[in-house]
Amino acid sequence: MTAGPVFAVVGHPNKGKSSVVATLSQNDAIAIALEPGTTRQSQTYPLTVDGEALYTLVDTPGFQRPRKVLEWLEAHSLAASDRAETVAAFVTQYRNEPRFNDECELLTPVIDGAGIIYVVDGSVPYSAENEAEMTILRWTGQPSLALINSIGPDDYSDTWQAALGQFFQVVRRFDAVRAPFDQHLSLLKAFGQLEPLWEQPLERAVRHLRDQRLRRREQTAGLIARALEDMMVWREQRTFTAGGLPVQPDGELAANLRERWYKHQRQREQTLRLTIERLYQHNQIKRQEAELTWHSNHDLFSEKSRRVWGVSRAYLTTAGFGAGALGGVGIDAVTLGTSLGAGALVGGIIGAAGSYFYGDRLTLSALKLGPLREGLQTASFGPVQDSQFGYIILGRAIDHWWHISHRNHAGREPLDLVPTESHWLQHLNRGSRHTIQKCFDKCRKNKELDDNSRQELALAIGSALDAYDEWRLNPA
Incomplete structure (x- = not known):
């Protein structure tokens, strides 16, 4: 050294x-x-x-x-x-x-x-x-x-x-x-x-620190992309011998698998956050936010999370068709946080097959029973059936990254993630939006992303980080 x-x-x-x-x-x-x-x-x-x-x-x-x-x-x-x-x-x-x-x-x-x-x-x-x-x-x-x-x-x-x-x-x-x-x-x-003797080494230090900051942002995009895929395709399973499967799929078995699925998602998000904090050499952070539970305003599935980080039904429906427009309405023409307009009504009806509608609750998944094979039968919960879930994960991850990347190491105040009034998608280009939605659709259909799709998703998330950073630093 x-x-x-x-x-x-x-x-x-x-x-x-x-x-x-x-x-x-x-x-x-x-x-x-x-x-x-x-x-x-x-x-x-x-x-x-x-x-x-x-x-x-x-x-x-x-x-x-x-x-x-x-x-x-x-x-x-x-x-x-x-x-x-x-x-x-x-x-x-x-x-x-x-x-x-x-x-x-x-x-x-x-x-x-x-x-x-x-x-x-x-x-x-x-x-x-x-x-x-x-x-x-x-x-x-x-x-x-x-x-x-x-x-x-x-x-x-x-x-x-x-x-x-x-x-x-x-x-x-x-x-x-x-x-x-x-x-x-x-x-x-x-x-x-x-000091002339310090000029060259300190110029090199400035270059290294700038390069390090760019690498950290690129690594963060890859970490978020991997977490998104993991969380959206995750399924909880239990295998039973013939005759051992409970006869009521909506009863105790469904509740057990669902709670295990919730627990995995919470832990996966926390692992992502800790990994990003370690990447930026923040190892001693105390948290202001309450411990994440599935019954609080801080959890992934709460009404507050959906309201702050989710997208509109109009966006989900239109985005399901990609970058093109249907009936004159493209992705950029749809206002986030609003219901479908008349011009997109036909597209919304057709698009419902590709992107789930939602009301006050996310459409997550349902208990699925596999066929009986060699005396065994599998019950599963997952993968998630709503792209909305991906947008909530991504919004929370981008906001957490922003606070960590701009936090000085002298900071000792607890980390308090206060949501912004502006949705992160508003600052992202249409091509990156399309890439993100396309990957979410694949995950929702339980299709594994290939290496090319993973790279495209990471690049799109990198663009989202850049856009969010620019907006937070220059809101006007």
């Missing part, structure tokens, strides 16, 4: 240093707490892509006695030319003394050559202690950058901007919890401009 540039993230206690490290290193396991002193020893966190450490962040303790340290430095420095050596001498002398432990911990990576990322809380006023900290850091002579990471509701950013500009080559406002991905890359580019 090759090593890239090293950055020491420093500042006063409890000002967001660990949050910055977590976001820039894509590591949500880093401890972030409200009380000061959570970080007592320096910890290194490399950002690794394809086995290469593109750069390393050092999470350091906060300054505790900066004015005392500065007094010592000023008393022992003879000229401006020896300031970096004086800082190193201070660390050597007080490395094992408890009262200056934090200062020695945070200065050690800097005197070893690390660049400086100085983090302040823009929601609190500037103070003399901060000036002592910044003076000490300037004495090290290392390339430096300051981040204004506002934690509270008040805003003193303008004052901070003016003060920091006197000590640091670059000053940026950076919300470690909410900053978009492009701001991460912008920081790397800024550091590359401060």
